[in-house]
Amino acid sequence: MRYIALILALVAAPLSAQQVPQSSAEMQLSFVPVVKQAAPAVVNIYAKFMREVQSTPLQSDPFFERFFQNPSATPKPRVQNSLGSGVILSADGIVVSNYHVVGMATDIRVVLNDRREFTARVLLGDEQSDLAILKIDAPDPLPFLRLRDSDSVEVGELALAIGNPFGVGQTVSSGIVSGLARSGGSGGRGHGYFIQTDAPINPGNSGGALVDVAGQLIGVNTSILTRSGGSNGIGFAIPADLVAAFVAQSQEGHEGFGRPWAGINGQPLDTDMAATLGFDRSGGIIISGLHPVSPFLEAGLAVGDVILTVGGQSVNTPSEMIYRMSVAGLGAQADVLFSRQGKEQQVQVALIAAPDDPSRDQLTLPEKSLFPGLTLARINPAVLSELNLPLEAKGVAVIEVGNFAVRAGLRVGDVLMSLNGVTLSHPDQAAQVLSGEVRRIEMSVQRGAQRISMRFRG
Secondary structure (H helix, E strand, O other): HHHHHHHHHOOOOOOOOOOOOOOHHHHHHHHHHHHHHHHHHHEEEEEEEEEOOOOOOHOOOOOOHHOOOOOOOOOEEEEEEEEEEEOOOOOOOEEEOOOHHHOOOOOOEEEEEOOOOEEEEEEEEEEEOOOOEEEEEEOOOOOOOOOOOOOOOOOEEEEEEEEOHOOOOOOOEEEEEEEEEEEOOOOOOOOOEEEEOOOOOEEEEEEEEOEEEOOOEEEEEEEEEEOHHHHHOOEEEEEEEHHHHHHHHHHHOOOOOOOOOOEEEEEOOOHHHHHHHHHOOOOOEEEEEEEEOHHHOOOOOOOOOOOEEOOOOOOOEEEEEEEEHHHHOOEEEEEEEEOOOEEEEEEEOOOOOOOOOOOOOOEEOOOOOOOOOOEEEEEOOOHHHOOOOOOOOOOEEEEEHHHHHOOOOOOOOOEEEEEOOOEEEOHHHHHOOOOOOEEEEEEEEEEEEEEEEEEEEO
C-alpha cells in the first residue's frame, strides 16, 4: 500500500499525527515500536459451548423438517468450540472481547502473547452491542492497552488490527480509519455505531484490537462486510468509548449492560424527506412516535421534531443516538438540541433505563397446557426494549418458546394479540385459553411489522 511509506513518521515522538515524512530516515520507520507495545496486551481466546442440536441434520432442512416434527424429541447437547481474540484493559486482568466469541460459553481459556494461559469468567455481556467483559486472575500485573477518546479519531488515520485470524497465531495487519459513524453495516452483529477500517479483519480477529500509531485502543474489531467470506477491506470496530462504558458497569457489578431508553420512533431526515416536509436542510432524526413515558416526551419533545445533537455530538441515525446515550451512561442528563418548525431549541433529557412498570407478570405455561414451557410476559417499556418490539405493540410477549410452541411456528419476540377471539393484555388470559382442555386454536400474532394468523388443532 502506498500509504505504508507514511507510516510512520507518525510513530516518531517529535512528529504530530498531521505531519508527513520529512526525510528518508523518517520514511524507513516501521510499525515495529507500536506492535511491540500493543501486541502483548492482545490475547487469543478459546471458548467451549454446549449446543442443543437435532439428532439428524434433516430436522433443520427447510423441506425435510416437516417429516421430523416430533414435539417430544429432545435435542442432544454437543460441545462446540469458538475461536477469537481479546484485549487486556487493566493490569489486574480485565479483558474485552466480542459477545459472539464468549457469550454463553461454558469454558473460556485466554492465551497471552507470551504463551501463558488462564481461565476466564464473563463479568458482563451484551448480545446487542456484541461486547463482553472478562476477568482473568494472574499472579503478576499484566500488559494492557489504554483507551483513546473515540471522538478524537479521524478518517484517514493509520490503524493496526491485531488478533488471531483463522487460528494461525497472533497477526498484525495495517490500514487506515475509513469511516466513522457507520450504523448497521456490520453484517448483522452488534447493531449500532462503528469505526470502519480497511485493515484486513478475518475470522478469529473478532474481539481483537484496532490501535492507533501511539498504541492506544481505538476500537474492538467485530466483523467484516463480505460476500465471499474473505476480507474485502471493509471491517468494523466498536468504539473505545462504548468499551469504557461496559468496563465501568462491569466494575459496578452489573451482569448485563444497562442501556438508556429513548422511547421514540424516528428515522434519518434525508434530502428528499427534508424537501417534502419543508426543512431547509437534511440531517438529524425526525421523531415519528413517542411512548407515553418516554424521557424525550417528558423533556418536551414532540412528533415532528428533529433531533440534531445529543451531548454536543451530531446524530443522524437512531443507532448513533443510542450510542451517544449509552456512552453518557444511565443516570446522566444529556443535552439535546432539536429543531421545531425551523427553530432550534435545547433541553436536558434524563437517561433512564426502560421502566419495568407495570409489572410484566411473567409466567411459564404448565405441562398440562397446550404449549408447555411457553413463557409469556405483559408488555411494558422494559419488555419492549429487551425484545426490540415496536413502541405501539399490544398483547403479551413471547419470552421463551417450548418444544411444542416452536413446532407451531412461534418465536421469541412474537406478540400474541388474540387467542380464539380473546384480545390479550395479560399472560393469565393466554394461559386460560391455552389450557389442556382446548383443542382448536386461532391465534393472531405480531412479528415485527407483520401480523400473522395461525390456526391449528391441539
